Amino acid sequence: MSDINAGLRHLHALLAQLGEVQDELARGPRQVTARENLVKKAEEELAAKRESLKQAKAAADRKSLDLKTNEAKIAGLQAKLNAASSNKEFDVIKGQIEADAVANSVLEDEILESLETVDRLQIAVGEGEQQVTQAQQERDKRAKEVADAKGGLEARVGELEGQVKEAEKILGGDNAVKYRRLVAAYGAEALAAVDGSICTNCYTAITPQMRVALNSGKVIFCNCSRLLFVPEGG
Numbered sequence: 001m002s003d004i005n006a007g008l009r010h011l012h013a014l015l016a017q018l019g020e021v022q023d024e025l026a027r028g029p030r031q032v033t034a035r036e037n038l039v040k041k042a043e044e045e046l047a048a049k050r051e052s053l054k055q056a057k058a059a060a061d062r063k064s065l066d067l068k069t070n071e072a073k074i075a076g077l078q079a080k081l082n083a084a085s086s087n088k089e090f091d092v093i094k095g096q097i098e099a100d101a102v103a104n105s106v107l108e109d110e111i112l113e114s115l116e117t118v119d120r121l122q123i124a125v126g127e128g129e130q131q132v133t134q135a136q137q138e139r140d141k142r143a144k145e146v147a148d149a150k151g152g153l154e155a156r157v158g159e160l161e162g163q164v165k166e167a168e169k170i171l172g173g174d175n176a177v178k179y180r181r182l183v184a185a186y187g188a189e190a191l192a193a194v195d196g197s198i199c200t201n202c203y204t205a206i207t208p209q210m211r212v213a214l215n216s217g218k219v220i221f222c223n224c225s226r227l228l229f230v231p232e233g234g
């Protein structure tokens, strides 16, 4: 087996490593963004719960005010009742007082219900606040991990790029030009191992002449454009 195949194998392995490290570098910020979106979602849910709470409190306040108004009205009627000058007037006022008392009893029930709603929503707001805090903590934790790893990953990219550059020196002339275009488009996939006579990129058989040329250390491109190499023990 020729040296060129060993060199191409090495180049392929380096490109694959470089691709992995670059993917990891790109993945970090995406993960932070995803967690940032979860924070926004939790904040929106919390805002909706706070708005519901505000409305429930306003409804309870409104009903309490109605109750006070009615109570004052009853007190006024009571005074009129005491000053009633006839039985007829007395009965009319008494009827009004009774009707208002019934209305107040309904209002009192409604106020109780409203206060229960307020209590329930207050708990929901508390939970929403916890969810926001938790989402923020998870985002911050991931952001820190990503920031901490960034320098090391970038250094590794630089290191691998240097090694790739060195390994690429086995290619010259037109082969180097073709390779450069391929690697820009496909990364490590620019190179494809040959399994027997099958290109592992397009799963098509190469000709026996191509295989012989490969074995003798010639640089061969498959019909699918990939730069072919013989794998370890292949």
Ligand SMILES: [Zn+2]
Pocket (backbone or CB within 6 Å): 192, 199, 200, 201, 202, 203, 204, 222, 223, 224, 225, 226
């Ligand atoms: Zn192919």
